[in-house]
Amino acid sequence: MDTNRRHADELLDVARVLLLLQGAVLVATTIEALIWSLVFPGAAGAPFLMSGAAAVLILVASARVRAGRSWSRRIVYVVETVILTGLVIDLALAVAITSHVPPIVALLTRFVLPLSVIGLLRQSTRAKVAPARVSPLEAAP
Amino acid sequence: MNSLLAHVDHVIGAAGGSPLYLIGAEHLAGVFALVVLPIGAFVIRRRGTPDLAPLQWLLAGLLAASAAIHAGLAIGSDHGAGLSVLFVVDAVLLGLVTRRVLNGSPAGRLGVAVLVGSIGAYWMSALRGEAPDQVGLATKLIEILALAIVVRPAPNQSRLRSVAGSIAIVTFALGTATSSWIGAFRASAAEPGAIAGHHVDAGSVAPPGTIFPEVPLRDATPAERAAANNMVEAARIALARYADPAVAAADGYHVTGLAGIDFHASNPAYEHDERVLDPAHPETLVYAVAPDGRPVLMGAMFLMPKIGSPGPTIGGPLTVWHAHQHVCFSLTPPALAGLLSPLGACPIGTIDVPLTPEMIHIWIVPGAPEPFGDLDEAWKRAYLRAIASRS
Numbered sequence: 001m002d003t004n005r006r007h008a009d010e011l012l013d014v015a016r017v018l019l020l021l022q023g024a025v026l027v028a029t030t031i032e033a034l035i036w037s038l039v040f041p042g043a044a045g046a047p048f049l050m051s052g053a054a055a056v057l058i059l060v061a062s063a064r065v066r067a068g069r070s071w072s073r074r075i076v077y078v079v080e081t082v083i084l085t086g087l088v089i090d091l092a093l094a095v096a097i098t099s100h101v102p103p104i105v106a107l108l109t110r111f112v113l114p115l116s117v118i119g120l121l122r123q124s125t126r127a128k129v130a131p132a133r134v135s136p137l138e139a140a141p
Numbered sequence: 142m143n144s145l146l147a148h149v150d151h152v153i154g155a156a157g158g159s160p161l162y163l164i165g166a167e168h169l170a171g172v173f174a175l176v177v178l179p180i181g182a183f184v185i186r187r188r189g190t191p192d193l194a195p196l197q198w199l200l201a202g203l204l205a206a207s208a209a210i211h212a213g214l215a216i217g218s219d220h221g222a223g224l225s226v227l228f229v230v231d232a233v234l235l236g237l238v239t240r241r242v243l244n245g246s247p248a249g250r251l252g253v254a255v256l257v258g259s260i261g262a263y264w265m266s267a268l269r270g271e272a273p274d275q276v277g278l279a280t281k282l283i284e285i286l287a288l289a290i291v292v293r294p295a296p297n298q299s300r301l302r303s304v305a306g307s308i309a310i311v312t313f314a315l316g317t318a319t320s321s322w323i324g325a326f327r328a329s330a331a332e333p334g335a336i337a338g339h340h341v342d343a344g345s346v347a348p349p350g351t352i353f354p355e356v357p358l359r360d361a362t363p364a365e366r367a368a369a370n371n372m373v374e375a376a377r378i379a380l381a382r383y384a385d386p387a388v389a390a391a392d393g394y395h396v397t398g399l400a401g402i403d404f405h406a407s408n409p410a411y412e413h414d415e416r417v418l419d420p421a422h423p424e425t426l427v428y429a430v431a432p433d434g435r436p437v438l439m440g441a442m443f444l445m446p447k448i449g450s451p452g453p454t455i456g457g458p459l460t461v462w463h464a465h466q467h468v469c470f471s472l473t474p475p476a477l478a479g480l481l482s483p484l485g486a487c488p489i490g491t492i493d494v495p496l497t498p499e500m501i502h503i504w505i506v507p508g509a510p511e512p513f514g515d516l517d518e519a520w521k522r523a524y525l526r527a528i529a530s531r532s
Contacts, residue, residue, distance in 0.1 A: 013196045017293060020307055021286045024314035025484045031315065033488040036469075036479030043478040047471050047488035054489050059307065082489060090493040097448055098495050103162045103467075104275045106485035106493070108282060 004127050008067050011124040015117050019062035019076065022113050026055035054079050065121070073121050080114040087111050158466055159349040160272040161325040161483060167217045168276035174213025178205055191243055196290055201242045203287040204252075207259070208235035210280050231259050248291045256288045264316055267324030272346055278483050281317045285310060314484065321483035325349045350480040352464045352496070354451065361457045369456030373512045376420040376441060377505040383426055384438045394426055399436050402429040402521055418443050418453055418501075427502065429521060433529035439516065440504035452499040460513050462499040470494050 030051040037044035057075050065072040087102075087110040094102050101107065164172065185191070193201070208231075215228035234255045238248050263281050267273050289310045294302040329348035347353050361369070383389040386396040386406070394406040407425045416422050423441035431437050445452050445462070452462030469487035471478040478491045487493045504516050506524060511517070 010194045010196065013194070013293075014199055017196065017199075017286065017289045020289050020310055021282070021314070023307075024285070024311040025482075025486060026489075027311050028315050028318040028484050029482050029486045029488055032318065032479060032482050036488075040477040040479055043469070043471065043488060043491075045471075046473040047469075047478050047490045050489040059311075063303065063307070086487075086489065086492070090487075090495075093492065094495040100495070102493065102495070103481070103485060104164070105278045105282065105483070106481065108279060109485040 005067070008124040008127040011120050011127060012065060012067060015120040015124065016062050016065060018113055018117050018120070019058055019065065022109070022117065023055055023059035023062055025109050025113075026051060026058055030055050054082070067124065073125070076117060076121060080118050083110055083114050087114075158352045159325055159347045160274045160328065161278075161321065161349045162467055162481065163274055164276055165272070165274040167219050168214060168274055170217030171210040171213035171276050171280070174209040174216075175206060177209050177212075178202070181205060185243065191245060193243070193245065196293075197242055197245075200248065200287055200290045201239050203283050203290075204235050204239040204242065204248075207280055207283050207287065208232045208239060210276065210283075211235065211259075214276075227262070231255070231262075235259070248287075252291045253288070256284050256291065260284050260288070260313055260317065264320040267320040268327075269324075270327035271324055272328030273321040273324045273483060278317070278321060278485075282484070285313045285317065288313065318483050322349070325483070350465055350468060352466050353461065354463075354499075356458055356461050359458060361459045365455070365457035365459060369459045369513070372418070372420065372455060372460075373503060373505065376423070376503050379421040380423070380426070380438065380441055380505055386428065386436050389426055396426075396428070399428055400430060402518075402525065404428045404430070405442060412444060413446060415446050417445065418455070420503075423503075424500075427504075429525055431525040431529040433532055435528065435532065437506070437525060437528055439506050439521070440502055440509075442500055442502050444500045445498040448496055448498050450498065452501055456513070460501060462501045464499045465497040466495060468494045468497065 030048060033043045033048040033051050037048060057079050061072050061076045061079075065076065087106070090102055090106070090110075094100055102110075211228045211232035215225045215232065218225050218228060234251075238252045238255055241251070242248055260281055263273075263277060267277075289306070292306040292309060294306060326348055329346045383392075383394070386394075386399055389406060390396045392408065393410045394408045396406045399406070405425045405427055408423075411422050411424045414422065420441075424444035425442040427439045427442060428436050429439050443452075448464075452460075454460050454462065467481035469478040469481060469491040470476075470493075471488075471491045473490055478488055481487055481493050501513060502515070504512050506516075508524070509516060510520055
């Protein structure tokens with residue numbers, strides 16, 4: 001069981017680091033929204049608040065996500081789903097309008113990162129609850 | 142459809158869009174160099190896989206990727222031997238740290254120094270006006286992620302150190318975004334004789350968010366000059382009635398909240414009426430508010446009905462249309478919300494509009510230094526002050 005627990009913790013370590021990077025990107029996006037709001041009225045209000053809230057939630061999750069804390073996972077799943085949904089809309093628009101996919105960095109930060117985090121959190125949960133594989137020698141009385 | 146795609150390719154290509162959202166040709170070698178990674182992984186597997194935690198594997202992969210990209214950039218760089226040598230040094234140092242990690246040792250201070258140095262060098266380059274592109278930005282994100290792993294505190298270390306590490310990573314991401322914006326805008330302004338807002342000559346770098354079609358490097362012919370002048374005169378006569386915003390509102394222009402010196406009042410009904418460059422039916426009117434509070438009609442913006450349709454350049458190089466790319470558009474409520482970040486995201490709750498229809502401004506105010514394109518900000522303010530002082 002200890003091996004599984006260790007593996008689950010190792011996967012969570014990776015997820016935490018990815019969440020930290022994602023939180024940092026969201027902080028940058030929030031500050032950009034604040035600056036753009038001086039030029040474009042649409043950046044103020046909901047986009048600024050939602051980006052800021054997502055940044056805080058992801059940064060808190062990067063520090064707090066643990067094997068036994070389901071609330072932190074749920075928060076991450078919700079934020080990642082919102083980000084992925086946004087990317088799907090942008091991807092559809094980009095392909096329909098320009099026949100190009102969005103820029104590589106957008107795919108990295110809004111597709112690879114969220115999907116990796118979700119995958120790692122799910123794997124870590126599975127690794128934790130999976131029964132430990134015991135070798136026949138260890139099982140022998 | 143084919144002509145539309147051809148035009149989209151035309152305006153998205155290196156001649157039209159900002160390098161911020163593209164892969165620079167000289168950086169392609171960096172991307173191709175990534176093929177050494179699977180080869181390296183195969184060799185490591187043959188020699189016997191080291192017993193590393195997943196986080197250490199990720200760190201080794203990130204360091205190796207950055208080393209490979211830098212090695213490729215050294216080959217592809219056309220900025221002289223000095224920069225190529227620096228890329229090689231960076232690649233070698235990153236390779237050394239990768240080897241250290243693969244041997245089971247911590248990246249240590251060497252790892253921190255190499256990664257911070259590499260990110261810092263990128264900032265310096267961008268701040269000096271080197272146009273950032275997608276390869277550079279992706280590489281910096283890889284390095285920031287690697288740095289996040291390297292500075293991550295051990296389980297027995299204090300929470301303070303963990304917070305300090307997180308603040309450092311956020312700072313590096315912010316610094317990368319900021320320097321990239323500055324680099325992208327400086328690169329567009331630095332091109333000789335190139336861009337003043339919406340004006341462009343062939344071979345220049347577009348500012349982020351704007352796309353220019355290629356412009357012929359020649360003077361306008363007398364016929365083109367006459368056509369351009371006739372267009373401005375026709376617009377002046379046809380739009381005189383909209384000097385009163387109430388008349389514009391009655392015709393369907395959105396003048397509510399008129400403020401500032403560059404207020405665009407759009408008319409959705411005219412955006413889809415298939416009329417092109419009709420001086421009597423511009424898709425958008427542009428107002429400015431004078432210091433005494435009086436709204437002044439400055440000109441109009443004409444919009445092509447479809448994305449990808451090139452605007453008619455009736456005045457040749459005098460009448461250059463432009464489009465916008467990667468504009469963030471808020472849905473709550475519908476409004477412009479900025480440009481796509483160098484880190485790849487629009488604010489949450491907004492969508493990334495990859496390309497807009499082409500558009501052109503025509504300024505009808507008497508004495509405007511440029512009747513098409515951008516109206517000089519200082520001239521505009523002086524004009525408005527003069528209007529206010531006359532009343």
